[in-house]
Amino acid sequence: MVAKKPSTKATPSNVSADELKAYxxxxxxxxxxxxxxxxxxxMGLIGGFCHLYxxxxxxxxxxxxxxxxxxxxxxxxxxxxxxxxxxxxxNGVMAELTGREGGYSKGKGGSxxxxxxxxxxxxxxxxxxxxxxxxxxxxxxxxxxxxxRVTFTYFGDGAANQGxxxxxxxxxxxxxxxxxxxxxxxxxxxxxxxxRSTSSAEIYERGKAFGIPGEAVDGxxxxxxxxxxxxxxxxxxxxxxxxxLEIKTYRYRGHSMSDPAKYRTxxxxxxxxxxxxxxxxxxxxxxxxKHASEDDLKSIDKEIKAIVNKxxxxxxxxxxxxxxxxxxxxxxxxxxxxx
Amino acid sequence: MATEILMPALSPTMEExxxxxxxxxxxxxxxxxxIMAEIETxxxxxxxxxxxxxxxxxxxxxxxxxxxxVNTAIAILLEExxxxxxxxxxxxxxxxxxxxxxxxxxxxxxxxxxxQTQEAQAVVDTSPDWPEGTTLKQQTVREALRDxxxxxxxxxxxxxxxxxxxxxxxGAYKITQGMLDEFGSxxxxxxxxxxxxxxxIAVGASFGGLKPILEFMTFNxxxxxxDHIINSAAKTLYMSGxxxxxxxxxxxxxxxxxxxxAQHSQDYAAWYMQVPGLxxxxxxxxxxxxxxxxxxxxxxxxxxxxxNEILYGRSFDVPEIDDYxxxxxxxRIWREGDDVTIVSFGIGMSYALEAxxxxxxxGIMAEVIDLRTxxxxxxxxxxxxxxxxxxxxxxxxxxxxxxxxxxxxxVVMQEAFDYLDAPVINCTGKDVPMPYAANxxxxxxxxxxxxxxxxxxxxxx
Numbered sequence: 001m002v003a004k005k006p007s008t009k010a011t012p013s014n015v016s017a018d019e020l021k022a023y024x025x026x027x028x029x030x031x032x033x034x035x036x037x038x039x040x041x042x043m044g045l046i047g048g049f050c051h052l053y054x055x056x057x058x059x060x061x062x063x064x065x066x067x068x069x070x071x072x073x074x075x076x077x078x079x080x081x082x083x084x085x086x087x088x089x090x091n092g093v094m095a096e097l098t099g100r101e102g103g104y105s106k107g108k109g110g111s112x113x114x115x116x117x118x119x120x121x122x123x124x125x126x127x128x129x130x131x132x133x134x135x136x137x138x139x140x141x142x143x144x145x146x147x148x149r150v151t152f153t154y155f156g157d158g159a160a161n162q163g164x165x166x167x168x169x170x171x172x173x174x175x176x177x178x179x180x181x182x183x184x185x186x187x188x189x190x191x192x193x194x195x196r197s198t199s200s201a202e203i204y205e206r207g208k209a210f211g212i213p214g215e216a217v218d219g220x221x222x223x224x225x226x227x228x229x230x231x232x233x234x235x236x237x238x239x240x241x242x243x244x245l246e247i248k249t250y251r252y253r254g255h256s257m258s259d260p261a262k263y264r265t266x267x268x269x270x271x272x273x274x275x276x277x278x279x280x281x282x283x284x285x286x287x288x289x290k291h292a293s294e295d296d297l298k299s300i301d302k303e304i305k306a307i308v309n310k311x312x313x314x315x316x317x318x319x320x321x322x323x324x325x326x327x328x329x330x331x332x333x334x335x336x337x338x339x
Numbered sequence: 340m341a342t343e344i345l346m347p348a349l350s351p352t353m354e355e356x357x358x359x360x361x362x363x364x365x366x367x368x369x370x371x372x373x374i375m376a377e378i379e380t381x382x383x384x385x386x387x388x389x390x391x392x393x394x395x396x397x398x399x400x401x402x403x404x405x406x407x408x409v410n411t412a413i414a415i416l417l418e419e420x421x422x423x424x425x426x427x428x429x430x431x432x433x434x435x436x437x438x439x440x441x442x443x444x445x446x447x448x449x450x451x452x453x454x455q456t457q458e459a460q461a462v463v464d465t466s467p468d469w470p471e472g473t474t475l476k477q478q479t480v481r482e483a484l485r486d487x488x489x490x491x492x493x494x495x496x497x498x499x500x501x502x503x504x505x506x507x508x509x510g511a512y513k514i515t516q517g518m519l520d521e522f523g524s525x526x527x528x529x530x531x532x533x534x535x536x537x538x539x540i541a542v543g544a545s546f547g548g549l550k551p552i553l554e555f556m557t558f559n560x561x562x563x564x565x566d567h568i569i570n571s572a573a574k575t576l577y578m579s580g581x582x583x584x585x586x587x588x589x590x591x592x593x594x595x596x597x598x599x600x601a602q603h604s605q606d607y608a609a610w611y612m613q614v615p616g617l618x619x620x621x622x623x624x625x626x627x628x629x630x631x632x633x634x635x636x637x638x639x640x641x642x643x644x645x646x647n648e649i650l651y652g653r654s655f656d657v658p659e660i661d662d663y664x665x666x667x668x669x670x671r672i673w674r675e676g677d678d679v680t681i682v683s684f685g686i687g688m689s690y691a692l693e694a695x696x697x698x699x700x701x702g703i704m705a706e707v708i709d710l711r712t713x714x715x716x717x718x719x720x721x722x723x724x725x726x727x728x729x730x731x732x733x734x735x736x737x738x739x740x741x742x743x744x745x746x747x748x749x750v751v752m753q754e755a756f757d758y759l760d761a762p763v764i765n766c767t768g769k770d771v772p773m774p775y776a777a778n779x780x781x782x783x784x785x786x787x788x789x790x791x792x793x794x795x796x797x798x799x800x
Contacts (some may be wrong), residue, residue, distance in 0.1 A: 072547070105580035122546050124581070127570050133536045141546050144499070144525070144549060167536025174531070269735055288506035319470015329581040330615050333640040336576070337583050 015223060017291035023065065023291075024224045024282045025300050030081045031279060032092035032308045033090055034253075036113045037080065040312060041257045047098045048109045053081035055252035057276035059184050060085035062225025063152055063245075066233050072124040072137035072142070074135040075154035077112035078184075078251075082154065086119045090307055093316035102318030106325055116336060129155055136168040139242075141178035150236040158189025160203045166210075169242070171324075173210040176241035180232045181212075183246040184219070188257040191263040197302070204246035214244025220276040250276070281296055341396060341421060349378060349385045351597045352648055356380045357405045358413060367395045373609045376413070379650055381481065381652045382513040393418050406600070416730035457576040468626065468665060469658040478657040480650045483625035484514055487632035488552060490662070492522055495550065498636055501528040501541060502554030511556045512592060512651055538564030538589075539719055542641075543570045550636060555591035555676075558607050558645065572641040573616030588635045590644035592619070592680035594686060594736050595773060595784060597649065604773035604780075606737035608685070611643040612713040612746070618667055619714040621645040621690035625655035630665030638667070666754075668715035672724075676704035679794050680724040680745060681761045684710040687785065690766075694790035702799060713743060718750050725751055729760040730797040739767040761797035766790050 024180060034052045041050050053060075056078075065087045067073075075082045083093050088104065096103025097111050105113045112125040122138060135153025142149040160183055161166060172179050183203050187194050204214035211227040211234065217228040225247060232243040250272045254261040261269075286292040346356065357379040361694050363369055369389040378388045396417040400407055407413065407558045478486075492498045498523075504511045506519040506529040517529040530537040541551040557562045561568065568589060576584035618640055620631045627648070631688040635642040657663075673688070674695050683691040688709050695705040706724050710716060712734065731751055733744030744765030751763055769783045794800075 016717070074543075082364075103580075105466045105578055108580055109578040115575075115582050116569055117579075117582045122543075123575070130539065130566060130571055133539025133567070134543035134546065135547070137545070138538035138547040139543075140540055141544045141547025144544070152605045158401075164407035164535045164539060167531075167533040170531060170540065171536060171540055228449065287342070329579075331618075332576055332581070332586075334582045335548075335584065335586045335639040336581055337546070 015019070015226075017286070017289075019065070020282060020286055020291055021223075021296070021300070022060075023061050023226075024279065024286060024297070025281045025304065026061045026064075026085060027222065027282065028300065029090070029247040029307065030054075030057045030060070030084050030306050032304050033094070033311065036308045036312050037094065038253070038257065040094075040098065040315070042221055046111065046314060047099065047110075049077065049112055049254065050097065050257045051078040052253045052257070053078055053251070054103040055272070056184060056186060056219065056249045057081060057221050058084035058222035058225050059182070059247050059249050060154075062222040063180075063182065063229040065226040066229030067150075067152065067220075068233075070120065070149050071233075072120045072135075072138045072149060073154070074124060074131045074138060074151065074157045075124070076128065076131055076156060076159065077124070078125050078156070079112065079114060079124045080201075081115070083121055084122050085113060086116075088119050088121060089117050090311035091314040093310040095318045098315040098318070099320065100315060100318035101195070101321045101325075102314060107321040107331075108325065108329065126293045129165050131155060131158065132165045133168040133171075136172045136177055136179050136242075137238075139172065140175065142178055143175070148237060150180060150233055152180050154184055155196060156189065156267075157183060157185040157187065157190070157194050160185075160206070161189070161198060166206070169207060169212060172242040173212050176239060178236040178239070179242045180229075180236055181207075181214075181242060181244045183244065184249055185246055186249050186251045187263060188251070188255070188263065191259070191261075193263065203244065204244045207242075207244040212242050212244055214246060217245055217247045218283075219247035219249030220278045220281065222278055222282060231331060265296060340418060342391065342393075342416050343632070344375070344414040344416055345391075345409045346400075346409050346411045346413050347378065347387055348409045348687060349380050349387075350382060351599050352353075352652070353380050353409060355406050356407045358400050358402055359384060361398060361402045365393050365395050365398055368419075369393060369395060373450075373781070376587045377654070381479070389416075391416060394421070394553050396421075400611040457695060461712050462698045468630065468671065469660055469663070474659040476659055477654045478625050479652055479654050480628050481512070481514055481652065483629035483655075483657050484632055484646070484651075484790075485516060485518065487629035488515075488636070489518060489521065491633055491636040492526065494638075495507050497548065498524040498550045498552065499528065500552040500554060500617060501530055501537060503530055503532055503556050503616075505529060505554050510554075512648060514646075514651070515554070528767045534560050535567070538567040539571065542567050542585050545572070545585040545641075546583055550586050550709070552588045552590060552636065555589065556594075557603060557648075558591050558593040559603050559605055561591070561607070562587065566792070568611075568617070568641070568643070569614055573614050576640070577616060584639060585641045586639045587643055588632075588642045590632075590635075590653070591646060592648040593645035595649075595768075595780070596774060597665060598777065598780060599773075600771035600775045602657055606735065606768065607643075608645060608713055608735065609741055609743050609746075611645070612743060613717075614642065614714075618642045619645065619713065620667065621685040622711055623650065623685055623709050626657045626663070627665055627671070627709075629657060630663050631667070631711060633662070633664045634667055637664075650686055661787045665711065665713045668717055668751060669711070670717035670720040671711055672706065672720070673708045673709055674705065674707040676706040677728060677731040679732060679798055680706045680708060680728045681719065681732050681734060681790065681794065682708045682721055682744075684713060685736075687734040688783055690790050693722050693787045694734075694794065697787070697791055698794055701800075703794060703800060705794060716747075718747070718754070721747060723753065726758045727753045729758055730794075731763045732766060732790060732793045732797060734766045734785060736743040736785055737769045739765060742767050761799070764797055766793050766795040
């Protein structure tokens, strides 16, 4: 699916020029931010595991376009893109990557463990697939409160082989939880291709066993993702229960910074970059549709560059957490979500 | 030949029950599989089937009789053609009752509730958690636990309970009896058998602003869910820099029940006690079950609430106080003494108190401390007592290596080394998986005799 040409659904007729420009901008922010994070990692400013989102930008940007204020999102450790897409501050995200006081978790979470109560971002989870029942649980809380919210529960094709995913599917369907299960299928579970790890060619079809509807989506096409997201949101919000989106995407970089990516050819990656890049696709739409000029796009590029450089500067200048922080946030005096 | 029909044991921990109803009468012919009677245990009403064919010669225990001990003859079955005179030679039916030895072992593994309760009452007055003159009522641990949960659910609509068989079945161990009727299926929720999944859903719901009580049918099954308990619930507050946490109670029976073998008989106290971010309660008495449960539900942090199946049916004094709570991290001194300190928690308190009672007869006065919560742990109470008695014995059912007792020993070494007149002894379960055979199980568990022996060793008596 990923290898085909941009889908005809992605005509700009049902989207305004401003929206299209916003998607371009948001995807570009993620790409430039991740490139910068890669640099800082190389410089030793970011430690541990760092999983970049480059190539997958259309997934979160398309789905955020379908979300409303108050909707929740939760994902795995490849989470920088999700945080930027839902409006979290790049300074706070980058400073968390460098383990500094100004980070979202005061430097105590790192790349894989970040949260934002304000933006309804529930992490950032380091255990593959643990976020899937957690996301169903967030949806459970929304249904209990009858507040009309939905939860976007993101996981990868690798996580799709964990048993707890199907435990969550069963209960989400049984209890009609307003949960959108988003399978970001980037085709490799770390170094193991889908063909070598997964019995089904279409992972979303596993939902059929539980009566959960779903569909495959071209994840390199932000408008196709947005359209599918709207279908899923409508389904969940109307009380019909969960929905599965298997979004076929591709990561250009290795699984983490320490992955030499020997399990696929350089040509495969290059072909994807050349032919299916989600940002290039929107750029082309903007230019050919005369919705934006080269100069307009250059000014967006410049704005993004400034934001990312500022976040890097902030992340370098923000001090390391005070040693007292070692001993804080172990026990709460009151429920922080309510504060 | 006439045979006696014996009161059956209908659960691993059943010691007695009510003969609720006879469905046959004297003179009736029964065949194998016919339902003869309804028997009520503290957990459920069960139908009791004939295992042999014959004629009911005599009913020995009238319907409605309470407290019929397991293995009591309740009727006599005559073979076809026999007359009533054969009844004098009635023999116990081998198929309908456990061997006598097994009965003895079961009783030994679970010390008689009556004796424990009386002893408990004797010391309550010396260190009560409630003001003098408070009206007390006798309640089982099971009832007190349910009352504690129900009170909190009445007060706070965000509190709900979920787990296997908690709703329509009224609880596998009958803890949630009546709760579905009162709170409805929105707040008392039966789950599929899917511990890993529903633990994750409950933790997620707590992130989302609810206050779940998650019942594990036993803590043995929580091993399937331990990733969510530790990685998702205990660590999120820290990893989020204090932005969000998991106000959730994980509860259920923990430790050995009786004769359920290695996979269903494990004490997890030491495991969970190790984890920063968790709080761990392991109560002994009914009032503590209630008061600590209410505190656990209100606590904004994840709480592991370790219960005990054998204790569920035991009765204790419970104060009739509105909104009775017990704080975490405060030990209770059940018995004062100068010669030795015995520290325990949960069902270990049964052995500790029984041992203290017997030791007192020999003139050795033990101070018995019930920790009640293991994290936070009231180590100052232990240190204070050890400074007085200069001797310490710890008692628990869990395994010896990395036990709760070994942690306490290290704290006492560091904080009261100069006060010790003897090495600390940890009385624990044996370092083996739990065996099934009755005699082996008895020896695998910690025993009162071992506690007495340990006390004599540290007091050089």
